[in-house]
Amino acid sequence: MSLFNDYLALLVESGPAILEGLLITVKLLVGSCLVGFALSVPLAIARLSTHAGIRWCADVYSAVFRGTPLLVQIFIFYYGLSQFEAVRASPAWLVLNDSFYCGLVVLSLNLTAYMAEDIRAGIMAVPNGEKEAALAYGLNKWQLYRYILIPRALTIATPALGNEIIAQLKSTALVSTITVLDLTGVVRRLSATSYTTDALILAGVIYALITLSISWVIRWIERRNAHHFSR
Template identity: 65%
Template sequence: MSIWNDYVTLLTESGPDIWSGFKITLALLAGSLVVAFFLAIPLGIARSQTSGWASHAARVYSSIFRGTPLLVQIYLFYYGLSQFESVRDSFLWPVLGDSFYCGITVLALNLTAYMAEDIRAGILGVPHGEKEAAMAYGLSRFQCYRYIIVPRALGIVTPVLGNEVIAQLKATALVSTITVLDMTGVVRRLSANSFTIDALIVAGVVYALTTLLVSIIVKLIEHRNTRHLRR
């Protein structure tokens, strides 16, 4: 019973702080997802091409961000770029100089590389007959991608993109290393002050429940996107 009393006391005294940290976690997740999604679509289209400067540039971008640890990228952007006076004097400094916005930027750029590869796989998975039918119907290349290829590709890779969202939720915890008080940052401070892991356990439960909720939402989206197959 004393264990439950400890958790009740923790939630009563520190619940508002944990909730504030959780809202920051959600803001990091939502912000990076929106930016990454809109960047990943053109990058994924470029990656699906076999030649051209855009394809090579997209391949280099993907290799850099997928080939280095996210934590290293966060440190390089927040601590490394601040050493250059040209960066501090540029229009980028209001973003890179703020730990929260810098965290969102790095999370988004990293996620873009992974989502672009997923979208590329989806584009390559679209049946060739559908692409030919769209061209025969008189659609331009841009219209084919906008109305046929990209929507079909997103439907194909919906489960994979859902996994990326879950991975991104857990990746937001790394931003606490640059002084952002997300949920992980808050519970780490609480645990250090109380010399217990109770706050960390609470955070683990919240992350697990949020992951479950995301999984349910992805399943519903996947069910909606494949309704034509069930007919």
């Protein structure tokens, strides 16, 4: 009972700060997922392009962001780029100079590379018979991607994309290293001042509940897609 009272007291005393940190975490997650998804579709198509130059650029982008730690990318964008006068004099500095938006940009670019790989695999998994039938019906390449390949690829890649979103939730905690007071940043500060781990444990419970909610939504989407295609 005393443990329950301790957590209740923590919520009463620090609830507003924790809620504010949670809202920032949700903004980072939703914003990076929306931007990442929007960029991942053209990147996936570029990685399958027959044009060698386009495919090479897409492969390099994917290799850089998937092959280096996210924390290193955050530090390079926030601390490293500020060393260049050209960057500080450019419009990009308006974004990079703000820790929240800088973190959002890096999270989005990183997630783009991972989602693009999942979508690319989904496109490649579409049966050749469906592609040939679409072309025989008279669809051009753009229509083939729009009406056949992308919808089918997203259906196939739904579980993998769901895993990327869950992983992204945990990745948002890294922006606390550049002074963003997200959920992790807030509870780290509370733990440092109270000399207890109660706030960290509470944050772990919150992250777990959000993860369970995302998993439920993904499973619902999978069942809906399965029912749609079975009809």
